[in-house]
Amino acid sequence: MSSTSAEKALEFKNEGNKYIKAQDYAHAIEMYDKAIELDATQSIYFSNRALGHLKIDNFQHAAHDCDEALRLDPKNFKAYHRRGLARVGLLEFKKARNDLNIVLKAKPSDGAAKRALDICEKVIREERFRKAIGGDDGDSKVRLCRTLNIGSFDANSDLAKYEGPTLEFEQLYNDKNEYAGAKVKNMSQEFISEMVNDVFLKGKNLPKKYAAAIVSHAERLFSAEPNMLELSNKERPDHKISVCGDTHGQFYDVLNIFKKFGKVSKYHTYLFNGDFVDRGSWSCEVALLFYALKILYPENMFLNRGNHETDNMNKIYGFEDECKYKYSQRLFDLFSQSFETLPLATLINKDYLVMHGGLPSDKTSMLEDINKLDRFSQPPREGLYMELLWSDPQQANGLGPSQRGLGFAFGPDITEDYLKRNNLKKVFRSHEVRMRGILFEHNNKLATVFSAPNYCDSQGNMGGIIHIVPGKGKLMQNGNDDEDLVVETFEAVKHPDMKPMAYSSGGLGF
Numbered sequence: 001m002s003s004t005s006a007e008k009a010l011e012f013k014n015e016g017n018k019y020i021k022a023q024d025y026a027h028a029i030e031m032y033d034k035a036i037e038l039d040a041t042q043s044i045y046f047s048n049r050a051l052g053h054l055k056i057d058n059f060q061h062a063a064h065d066c067d068e069a070l071r072l073d074p075k076n077f078k079a080y081h082r083r084g085l086a087r088v089g090l091l092e093f094k095k096a097r098n099d100l101n102i103v104l105k106a107k108p109s110d111g112a113a114k115r116a117l118d119i120c121e122k123v124i125r126e127e128r129f130r131k132a133i134g135g136d137d138g139d140s141k142v143r144l145c146r147t148l149n150i151g152s153f154d155a156n157s158d159l160a161k162y163e164g165p166t167l168e169f170e171q172l173y174n175d176k177n178e179y180a181g182a183k184v185k186n187m188s189q190e191f192i193s194e195m196v197n198d199v200f201l202k203g204k205n206l207p208k209k210y211a212a213a214i215v216s217h218a219e220r221l222f223s224a225e226p227n228m229l230e231l232s233n234k235e236r237p238d239h240k241i242s243v244c245g246d247t248h249g250q251f252y253d254v255l256n257i258f259k260k261f262g263k264v265s266k267y268h269t270y271l272f273n274g275d276f277v278d279r280g281s282w283s284c285e286v287a288l289l290f291y292a293l294k295i296l297y298p299e300n301m302f303l304n305r306g307n308h309e310t311d312n313m314n315k316i317y318g319f320e321d322e323c324k325y326k327y328s329q330r331l332f333d334l335f336s337q338s339f340e341t342l343p344l345a346t347l348i349n350k351d352y353l354v355m356h357g358g359l360p361s362d363k364t365s366m367l368e369d370i371n372k373l374d375r376f377s378q379p380p381r382e383g384l385y386m387e388l389l390w391s392d393p394q395q396a397n398g399l400g401p402s403q404r405g406l407g408f409a410f411g412p413d414i415t416e417d418y419l420k421r422n423n424l425k426k427v428f429r430s431h432e433v434r435m436r437g438i439l440f441e442h443n444n445k446l447a448t449v450f451s452a453p454n455y456c457d458s459q460g461n462m463g464g465i466i467h468i469v470p471g472k473g474k475l476m477q478n479g480n481d482d483e484d485l486v487v488e489t490f491e492a493v494k495h496p497d498m499k500p501m502a503y504s505s506g507g508l509g510f
Contacts, residue, residue, distance in 0.1 A: 009039035023458035025055040043073035050082045059089035060405035067076025077106050090405040091312050093120045106215035119315050138351025144337050145219035150182040153209035162207045165194035169213045182213040187295045200285045205326050218291035221298050223507045228370040229346040234470050241269045241468040245430030245449040252495040262298050271346055274306020274356030278317035281502040284326050305342035306356040307389040316502035340376050344388050348468055351425040359418050360384050361408045367422045393441050400471045412442040437464025437489040440479040454492035456500045462489040
């Protein structure tokens with residue numbers, strides 16, 4: 001290699017570092033790619049590129065880059081640290097623990113590595129405990145929302161001090177006269193408006209009793225729904241169905257969605273397609289708002305499960321810590337089990353299939369296979385359940401490895417075959433940032449919709465929303481070629497000066 005190539009590679013590496021500081025991770029990766037193409041002998045180039053991949057959840061690529069960085073320099077402790085974080089993202093907690101222990105042996109005061117190691121240790125202990133008591137058996141798991149004694153919160157001081165809008169509750173019992181959860185008796189639009197304006201927007205919390213009752217009631221509604229919801233407005237010209245993608249705790253942007261595009265009502269159904277918690281620092285507010293709307297409008301407010309409505313993601317990306325800070329561990333546990341009841345997909349007008357991640361890798365899979373899944377659990381590491389939450393599209397035909405390390409990358413032919421096999425028009429999914437808020441891919445047969453504008457206060461992207469309005473669509477709008485769709489975008493709105501994951505005590509440290 002010539003000295004000129006080495007100098008140019010160093011320039012590209014330095015440019016990549018500038019993009020990292022500017023939080024423009026895609027361009028940073030491009031610069032590191034160019035540096036490595038000119039000089040593949042520098043460990044730091046690979047470990048720096050690994051950081052870029054980590055920041056956009058490409059955990060498998062990050063791990064591979066760290067492998068190469070460590071082959072070139074076994075003492076590159078940043079590579080050990082970043083591989084540990086990548087393995088956390090891949091849910092490989094024992095391997096991650098090994099890497100993080102190496103970092104801490106060399107740098108005992110590294111707080112970020114220590115926090116990530118604490119998460120690994122906690123997950124490993126919990127998994128060991130579940131196996132020891134047979135807790136992997138769903139039938140043996142105590143359903144917290146269904147055994148809730150709402151009166152157990154009556155002695156809490158937050159209830160006595162609360163001066164916001166009030167709710168009434170009914171304690172439910174099973175046929176053995178045992179506690180069986182709570183029902184909210186008087187949920188109303190007035191309560192929701194006051195909860196938003198007089199509680200959440202003033203930086204306050206609901207009493208734990210209120211939050212627990214809302215989660216318990218909503219969990220019962222979700223449990224009664226099938227794995228694949230079916231919605232239709234073909235015979236209702238006055239009715240709109242709106243599909244939103246990830247909102248990730250960006251409460252102020254969620255409020256803007258309802259302000260800009262209309263509130264939930266008997267004439268306006270909303271489907272939020274997963275990942276409404278984690279990353280953003282108002283995940284509790286978003287989740288409680290969505291659940292309250294579900295109680296008030298059970299036939300007009302729907303949620304698909306995303307990959308972030310899972311325990312491991314919540315430990316890594318902030319929702320558990322936020323719940324514990326604002327409410328309690330008990331409330332997080334209630335939320336956790338409510339997430340296990342969320343539907344996995346939605347079929348709209350028998351034309352559009354909506355799931356958070358992607359299509360099945362099984363080339364014979366049919367729609368009815370979704371309803372055959374046992375969804376009332378944490379998702380497995382492979383199979384249809386995982387793919388619905390984790391997979392992503394790719395430009396090339398066929399199936400490829402996922403950049404995230406979970407699920408698959410699926411090509412245009414996979415999408416076309418699935419649509420033909422199931423007599424569908426399009427697939428809507430979320431799970432990935434799209435700079436314009438929405439992107440039609442796979443010959444316009446697949447749309448990725450992402451509804452968290454300026455994601456994590458750094459990406460500069462628009463938010464997107466898809467409205468299903470049969471016969472009233474707007475062609476050529478944001479790439480739309482369907483006369484039954486209106487595709488709109490929106491910008492981020494201002495919010496209080498609080499960074500993403502402000503309550504997180506560990507994880508990937510974004």
